[in-house]
Amino acid sequence: MRYRYFQICFFLLFFSSIVFAAPLTEEQVQSKVREISKTLRCAVCQSESVWESNAELASQMRAIVRERVIAGESGDEIRAYFISRYGDFIVLKPRVKGINQVIWFGPFLLLGVAGFLIYRKICVWVKQATPVTPSEIVPIDDAGQKRIAEALASYNTGEK
Amino acid sequence: MNRSSIKTWQVFLPLAILCLIVVFYHGLYGNPSYIPPVIVNTPAPDFIAPELYEEKGQRAPREMRLSDYKGKVVVLNFWASWCTECALEHPSLLEINQRYAQDPRFVMLGVNYQDKENPAKEYLAKHGNNFKHVRDFSGKISIDYGIYGVPETFVIDKQGMIRHKSIGPIIGQNYTHVVEDIIEPLLKGEALKG
CATH class of the missing domain: 3.40.30.10 (Glutaredoxin)
Structure with a gap:
């Protein structure tokens, strides 16, 4: 029984490795090349991706991406190759690493610092303001009440 | 937070903002066609x-x-x-x-x-x-x-x-x-x- 179990496991592993090692179809290669090339910057046109650019260098870069996809390299491995040649500039989305972290986290940090300072300022204002207790509230006298009634009446009739 | 730590913040914040301005200025007004070479001090690729x-x-x-x-x-x-x-x-x-x-x-x-x-x-x-x-x-x-x-x-x-x-x-x-x-x-x- 145990031997049979190992046999099944062996066959499963063997066939799954065949499935994983199966060469990519042309459609899969194209799709991976497109996906990776869209994340790479054309080194000569700069504002376009390698996928969109018609420059000769971009076309040569696409050919290299294709060659490496067929060789079984992952998107990250291919991007790492281009970064090792051109630097972070070559990827359209900057990596969250080194000085690039300023771009990713700088605005949130500034927002946090600004929010903290505003909060502190508000706390100081609240502390400085003298609270009024109900006993300190002076009731409106007759003259005041009359003025309010007049104002309301003129408002209701639309007079000034 | 006591008064002395508030003073530290007051010094740190303008400094941080100044640093960011310098970084952004460098990015905006630097030469856009200049890309710092990363390949220097690495083995020359054979061909x-x-x-x-x-x-x-x-x-x-x-x-x-x-x-x-x-x-x-x-x-x-x-x-x-x-x-x-x-x-x-x-x-x-x-x-x-x-x-x-x-x-x-x-x-x-x-x-x-x-x-x-x-x-x-x-x-x-x-x-x-x-x-x-x-x-x-x-x-x-x-x-x-x-x-x-x-x-x-x-x-x-x-x-x-x-x-x-x-x-x-x-x-x-x-x-x-x-x-x-x-x-x-x-x-x-x-x-x-x-």
């Missing part, structure tokens, strides 16, 4: 490529391998016949190669970038030639060296490490810098300044 000219008695150009020149200081220049700045620096390259022609520790090689055979040969016939050139058909050599325009020149030390990358023509001050601060010390086996 095998056909020479531009066939040698006498040969029917086809022979293939050249960069690693054949290990142990020498190699000046590797990427150029094209359609590149006006390449023509501008070409006399400097001829002069450098002439200067070290008798030195067995030195070699200059040209890599013809995104070009056709005949215009490349016509260019060399017009501007002169005293060093070997290879053709980069697929662009693989150029991409391996992180090229994004020509002319670009690399100086590789005797151990096969890239020690300098020059973007743009080697003329004027750049010529003096490349010869005196890069090639000379590398030939003598001295460390580069900076």
Whole structure:
């Protein structure tokens, strides 16, 4: 029984490795090349991706991406190759690493610092303001009440 | 939070904002076409490529391998016949190669970038030639060296490490810098300044 179990496991592993090692179809290669090339910057046109650019260098870069996809390299491995040649500039989305972290986290940090300072300022204002207790509230006298009634009446009739 | 820590914040915040302004200013007003080279101080990628000219008695150009020149200081220049700045620096390259022609520790090689055979040969016939050139058909050599325009020149030390990358023509001050601060010390086996 145990031997049979190992046999099944062996066959499963063997066939799954065949499935994983199966060469990519042309459609899969194209799709991976497109996906990776869209994340790479054309080194000569700069504002376009390698996928969109018609420059000769971009076309040569696409050919290299294709060659490496067929060789079984992952998107990250291919991007790492281009970064090792051109630097972070070559990827359209900057990596969250080194000085690039300023771009990713700088605005949130500034927002946090600004929010903290505003909060502190508000706390100081609240502390400085003298609270009024109900006993300190002076009731409106007759003259005041009359003025309010007049104002309301003129408002209701639309007079000034 | 006590009063002294508030003062620390008051100093830290303007400093942080100033730093950010400097970073953004550098990013916005720097030269957008300048890309800091990351390939300097890394091993020079080896390549095998056909020479531009066939040698006498040969029917086809022979293939050249960069690693054949290990142990020498190699000046590797990427150029094209359609590149006006390449023509501008070409006399400097001829002069450098002439200067070290008798030195067995030195070699200059040209890599013809995104070009056709005949215009490349016509260019060399017009501007002169005293060093070997290879053709980069697929662009693989150029991409391996992180090229994004020509002319670009690399100086590789005797151990096969890239020690300098020059973007743009080697003329004027750049010529003096490349010869005196890069090639000379590398030939003598001295460390580069900076």
